Amino acid sequence: MSAQPEPTRDKATEEAQLRAVWAKPTGWRYWTSVNNAQVGLWYGATAFAFMLFAGLLGLLIRAQLAVPQNDLLSAETYNQVYTLHGTVMMFLFAVPIFEAVAIFLLPPMLGARELPFPRLGAFGFWSFLIGGIFVCGSIFFGVAPNSGWFMYPPLATSEQAGIGADIWLLGLSFIEVASLAAAVELIVGIMKCRAPGMRVNLMPLFAWYLLIVAGMILFAFPPLIAGDLLFELQRMFDWPFFDPARGGDPLLWQHLFWIFGHPEVYIIFLPAIALLAMIVPTFARRPIVGYSWIVLAAVGTGFLSFGLWVHHMFATGLPQISLAFFSAASEAVAIPTAVQIFVFIATMLAGRVIFSTPMLFAMGGIAIFVMGGLTGVMVALVPFDWQAHDTYFVVAHLHYVLIGGMLFPVFAGLYYYYPLIGGKHMSDRVGRFAFWLMFAGFNITFFPMHLTGLRGMPRRVYTYPADIGWDWLNLISTMGAVVLGIGMFAVVMDVTLHRRGKPRGEVNPWNAGTLEWISEPEENWGVRSIPRIESRYPLWDQEALARQVNAGDWYLPDAKEGRRETLVTSVLDAEPEQVLRVGGTSYVTIISALTLGTVFVALTFKWWIVSLISGLAFMAAVLWWLWNGTGDIPEKDGKDIGHGISLPLYASGVKSVGWWAMFITMTGDGTAFASLVFGYFFFWTVHADFTGGIAGPGMFWPMMALALFALSWAATLAAREANRRGKLAVAWILLGSGALTSIAGCAAALAGPLTTGMDPTAHVYAAIVWTLVIWAALHGAMGGIMQLYCLARSLAGRLTARHDMELHNVALYWHFMLVTALVTFAVVGLFPEAL
Amino acid sequence: MRHPLPPEIESLWTLFTAPVVWALHFLACYVTAAIFCAKPGLLGNDFFALRTLIAGITLLSLAMIVVAALLAWRQWGFGTGDPPHDDPTRRDRLLFQGYATLLLSGLSFVAVIFTALPAVFLTECLR
Incomplete structure (x- = not known):
C-alpha cells in the first residue's frame, strides 16, 4: 500500500488542529498534563532522583564499613540506611524506571499517539511520587524502616521496628498499586494499540519484553500486596499471622515476599535486556539474529522466574525435596537467560559493530551480568548456599546481577535515547569517561565482597573487629564505591548542566531502524500520522516512511472533532479496529493520587478519621473521573482515518480496551486473593489442628453469602441482556435488586465468623477466616457500587442498548467476583467440615 | 481421512501452552511433596509412592508438551x-508463532525434567 497524499486536504489546518488538541498545558498547569511524553519524563526523572538518593545511602554504608570498629553512623541509623538503600533501589528505582521508559517510548515505538489510558498512567506517576517521598523522607525524621528491605518478621513485627515498618508496608503498597496501573496500561497498549500492520512477528523486541514483564507484574506484585495486608493487620490490630504463639508462622511472610521478590528480579532485568535488544542491532548495523529466540527467552524467563522463590529460603529448614525443586528451576532459568546473551553476541558477530557510548555501557553491563549469573548458578545449589547464605558473597552476587543487568543497560538507554528528549545529544567524551570510571569502580567495590563473604562476613553488620581478615577488603570496596560514585556524578552533570544552550542535533543520530526515531521531540502528538508497518526495522526498510509520516500522509492525520484519538488494532495482525478517544489534561489524576496517598499516610499514623474521609474523597474522585472521562457516547458512529478506511468510535465487550483493562486488573486482584487462600492452607499444613480448637464460621452463613452473591451475579448478566434488547426498565430493576442482593451477601459473609464469635486476635485461624471473608465482602460491596453506577449511567442516558461498555465490564467483574465468592465460602465454610 | 491433530487455533495464547504445563507440573510437584512431608499420613507414608506419583505427573506433563510441540511444528509448516x-x-x-512456540516447548520439556530430577535422587523428607 502506498501513501498517496489526498489533494483536497488542508494539511496546515490539520496540523494546527492536531497541535492544539495535543498541546501541553502551560504555566503551572503543565503538571496536570497526562500525555505520555511528559508523564514518562517526570516518571523517569523521579526514579533517577530516587536512585541518586539511594546511591548516597550506599556510599554512607561503604563509609561506615571502610574501617573496623567505625562509629561514623550509629547502629540504628545504619540499620535505617541499608534498609532504605535496598528498598529505594528496588521499589523506587528499578521497577519504576522501566514503567517510565515504557510510558515514554512505547507510543512512538508502536506508532501510537498515546497509550490507551493516559490518565491512569499519570495517576500511577503521582502515586509513585507521593509514596516515594513518604518512604524516603522518613529517614530525615529518624523513623525509616530498619529491618532490611525484605522486612522479615518477627523482627519487623516487633516493637523495635517502630513506625518504620508501617511506612514501608503502607508506602510501598501504594507504589505497588501504581505498578499494577502501569501493567494494565502496558499490556493493553502493546496488544491493542500497535500501528496497522505491526503483526506480532514485526513487533519491536522492546514491546515483546514489556508485554511479558507487565504480565509478570500481574502475578508477582499481588502476593506482596496480600502479604502487606496480613502484615499490617498484625501490626495495626494484632492479628497473629506471623506469631507462632498464636498459631501464626513467620515463614508465610517469606513465601509471600519471595513469590514477589524473585520474579521481581526478572521484572527488573528483562526490560533492561529489552533496551539492549534495541541498541545492539542499531550498532551492529543489522537486524537482530534470532528474533524468535529472544521471544523464547523472554517468555521462558518470565515463567521460570516464578519457580525460584524458595532459593531465598534454603536455610529455613524446609524439606530437602522442596529445596531441590527450586534449586533445579533456578538452574534451568540459566538457559533462557543465556540464550539472550548469545543472541546479542551472534548479532554483533554477524554485523559490523560501532563502539559508541551506549554500546560501551551495554557491553560492560553484559560482562558484569554474566559474572553475576555465574555466582547465581553457584548460590542456586543448596549446599553452597548454606555456606554463603546471608554473607557478603550474596551481596556481591546481587549487585553484579542488578548493576550489570539493570543499571548499566539503563545508562546505555539514557545515552541512546537522550536525543528523543528535546533533540539534544549527550557528550560522548563525558560518557566514555564515566563508563570507565563506573566499570572500574563497580568491580573494585563489589568483587572483593565475594571474598569478604567467603571469609564469613555477614551482610548488614554494622561494624566488625580488626583482626579477622575483613578490613583491607572492605577498605578496597569503599574506595571502589567512591570511584563508582564519581562516574555516576559525571553522568548527572552531563544530563543537568552540559545541555543548556546546546543547539538541537539530529533526532536519529544513530541511524536506528525502529519507529520511535520518527517522533519529533517538539511535538506532543506522538506521531503526526500513523503509518502502516511492513518491517521489523521500518526506517531501514520502508523508504520515505519518516517523511510521509511527518507530512501527515498516513492514517488519522487530523483531529477535526477536537478530541485526542489513537488507533486500536487487532492483537495478532494489527488490523485497524477502532478509533479510540483517550483522556486529556486533567486535575483528577492528581486529586485521586493525593486522596489515596492520604489514606495510606493517615493509616500509618493511625489517624482513622482522616483516612476514612480521604478514602471517601478518593472514591468520589474516581467516580467523577469515570463518569466524566470514560465511556462517552460519541457524536457520530464512525470516523474516516484516511486511505478509504472508516472505523467505529465506540466499542464494548471484548472489543473495547476497557474490557481488557478490567480483565487484567481482576487477574492481578485474583492473584492477591489466591495468595490469601494460599495463606489459609499454609496454616493448615503447619499445624496438626490448624483451627486451634476454635469454632469456625459454620456452614449456613457462608453458603447463604455464596447464594446471594451468585444471585447478584445472575442479576448483572440478566441486566446486560435486558439492556441489549432495549428493555431498560427491566435492566434498572435487575441492577437495583442486584446491588441490594450484594449488600445482603456482604452482611451474610460477615455474619458467619461474627455469630460464632471468632476473635481474630486470639488465633491465626480466626484471623485468616476473617481476612478471607472481609476480602470477599469488600469485593461484593464494590460490585454493588458498580451495579449502581451502571444504573445511574442508564438513568442519565449515558448507557444505552448499543453503548453498553460499562455493563459488559461490570459483568466481567462479577464473573471474577463469583469465583472469589465460590472459593472463599467453600474454603471457610466447607473445608473445616470436610476434615 | 480424518486428521489426527485438532484444528489449528489462531491466538496469541497458544504461545504459552508449554510453559503453562511446566508451571502446573512445578506446582503439582511442590505442593504434593510439601503436603506429604508436612502432613505425615495424609498422602500415605511411603516416600517411594510420592516419587512414583511425581514420575507419573512428569510423564503426563512431558506428553502434553510433546503434543504442544507437535501442534507448534505444524503451525511452523513442519x-x-x-x-x-x-x-x-x-x-x-x-510461521513465527509456530517457531517460537516450538522453541518454548523445547525449553519447557527440559525444565520439566530439571524439576523432576530431585525425585530421582532424594529418598526421604530430610530437613
Whole structure:
C-alpha cells in the first residue's frame, strides 16, 4: 500500500488542529498534563532522583564499613540506611524506571499517539511520587524502616521496628498499586494499540519484553500486596499471622515476599535486556539474529522466574525435596537467560559493530551480568548456599546481577535515547569517561565482597573487629564505591548542566531502524500520522516512511472533532479496529493520587478519621473521573482515518480496551486473593489442628453469602441482556435488586465468623477466616457500587442498548467476583467440615 | 481421512501452552511433596509412592508438551520455511508463532525434567 497524499486536504489546518488538541498545558498547569511524553519524563526523572538518593545511602554504608570498629553512623541509623538503600533501589528505582521508559517510548515505538489510558498512567506517576517521598523522607525524621528491605518478621513485627515498618508496608503498597496501573496500561497498549500492520512477528523486541514483564507484574506484585495486608493487620490490630504463639508462622511472610521478590528480579532485568535488544542491532548495523529466540527467552524467563522463590529460603529448614525443586528451576532459568546473551553476541558477530557510548555501557553491563549469573548458578545449589547464605558473597552476587543487568543497560538507554528528549545529544567524551570510571569502580567495590563473604562476613553488620581478615577488603570496596560514585556524578552533570544552550542535533543520530526515531521531540502528538508497518526495522526498510509520516500522509492525520484519538488494532495482525478517544489534561489524576496517598499516610499514623474521609474523597474522585472521562457516547458512529478506511468510535465487550483493562486488573486482584487462600492452607499444613480448637464460621452463613452473591451475579448478566434488547426498565430493576442482593451477601459473609464469635486476635485461624471473608465482602460491596453506577449511567442516558461498555465490564467483574465468592465460602465454610 | 491433530487455533495464547504445563507440573510437584512431608499420613507414608506419583505427573506433563510441540511444528509448516519470518504477511506471522512456540516447548520439556530430577535422587523428607 502506498501513501498517496489526498489533494483536497488542508494539511496546515490539520496540523494546527492536531497541535492544539495535543498541546501541553502551560504555566503551572503543565503538571496536570497526562500525555505520555511528559508523564514518562517526570516518571523517569523521579526514579533517577530516587536512585541518586539511594546511591548516597550506599556510599554512607561503604563509609561506615571502610574501617573496623567505625562509629561514623550509629547502629540504628545504619540499620535505617541499608534498609532504605535496598528498598529505594528496588521499589523506587528499578521497577519504576522501566514503567517510565515504557510510558515514554512505547507510543512512538508502536506508532501510537498515546497509550490507551493516559490518565491512569499519570495517576500511577503521582502515586509513585507521593509514596516515594513518604518512604524516603522518613529517614530525615529518624523513623525509616530498619529491618532490611525484605522486612522479615518477627523482627519487623516487633516493637523495635517502630513506625518504620508501617511506612514501608503502607508506602510501598501504594507504589505497588501504581505498578499494577502501569501493567494494565502496558499490556493493553502493546496488544491493542500497535500501528496497522505491526503483526506480532514485526513487533519491536522492546514491546515483546514489556508485554511479558507487565504480565509478570500481574502475578508477582499481588502476593506482596496480600502479604502487606496480613502484615499490617498484625501490626495495626494484632492479628497473629506471623506469631507462632498464636498459631501464626513467620515463614508465610517469606513465601509471600519471595513469590514477589524473585520474579521481581526478572521484572527488573528483562526490560533492561529489552533496551539492549534495541541498541545492539542499531550498532551492529543489522537486524537482530534470532528474533524468535529472544521471544523464547523472554517468555521462558518470565515463567521460570516464578519457580525460584524458595532459593531465598534454603536455610529455613524446609524439606530437602522442596529445596531441590527450586534449586533445579533456578538452574534451568540459566538457559533462557543465556540464550539472550548469545543472541546479542551472534548479532554483533554477524554485523559490523560501532563502539559508541551506549554500546560501551551495554557491553560492560553484559560482562558484569554474566559474572553475576555465574555466582547465581553457584548460590542456586543448596549446599553452597548454606555456606554463603546471608554473607557478603550474596551481596556481591546481587549487585553484579542488578548493576550489570539493570543499571548499566539503563545508562546505555539514557545515552541512546537522550536525543528523543528535546533533540539534544549527550557528550560522548563525558560518557566514555564515566563508563570507565563506573566499570572500574563497580568491580573494585563489589568483587572483593565475594571474598569478604567467603571469609564469613555477614551482610548488614554494622561494624566488625580488626583482626579477622575483613578490613583491607572492605577498605578496597569503599574506595571502589567512591570511584563508582564519581562516574555516576559525571553522568548527572552531563544530563543537568552540559545541555543548556546546546543547539538541537539530529533526532536519529544513530541511524536506528525502529519507529520511535520518527517522533519529533517538539511535538506532543506522538506521531503526526500513523503509518502502516511492513518491517521489523521500518526506517531501514520502508523508504520515505519518516517523511510521509511527518507530512501527515498516513492514517488519522487530523483531529477535526477536537478530541485526542489513537488507533486500536487487532492483537495478532494489527488490523485497524477502532478509533479510540483517550483522556486529556486533567486535575483528577492528581486529586485521586493525593486522596489515596492520604489514606495510606493517615493509616500509618493511625489517624482513622482522616483516612476514612480521604478514602471517601478518593472514591468520589474516581467516580467523577469515570463518569466524566470514560465511556462517552460519541457524536457520530464512525470516523474516516484516511486511505478509504472508516472505523467505529465506540466499542464494548471484548472489543473495547476497557474490557481488557478490567480483565487484567481482576487477574492481578485474583492473584492477591489466591495468595490469601494460599495463606489459609499454609496454616493448615503447619499445624496438626490448624483451627486451634476454635469454632469456625459454620456452614449456613457462608453458603447463604455464596447464594446471594451468585444471585447478584445472575442479576448483572440478566441486566446486560435486558439492556441489549432495549428493555431498560427491566435492566434498572435487575441492577437495583442486584446491588441490594450484594449488600445482603456482604452482611451474610460477615455474619458467619461474627455469630460464632471468632476473635481474630486470639488465633491465626480466626484471623485468616476473617481476612478471607472481609476480602470477599469488600469485593461484593464494590460490585454493588458498580451495579449502581451502571444504573445511574442508564438513568442519565449515558448507557444505552448499543453503548453498553460499562455493563459488559461490570459483568466481567462479577464473573471474577463469583469465583472469589465460590472459593472463599467453600474454603471457610466447607473445608473445616470436610476434615 | 480424518486428521489426527485438532484444528489449528489462531491466538496469541497458544504461545504459552508449554510453559503453562511446566508451571502446573512445578506446582503439582511442590505442593504434593510439601503436603506429604508436612502432613505425615495424609498422602500415605511411603516416600517411594510420592516419587512414583511425581514420575507419573512428569510423564503426563512431558506428553502434553510433546503434543504442544507437535501442534507448534505444524503451525511452523513442519519446518518448511526458515526464520527470520519477518515478512508482513499472515503466513510469516503464523510461521513465527509456530517457531517460537516450538522453541518454548523445547525449553519447557527440559525444565520439566530439571524439576523432576530431585525425585530421582532424594529418598526421604530430610530437613
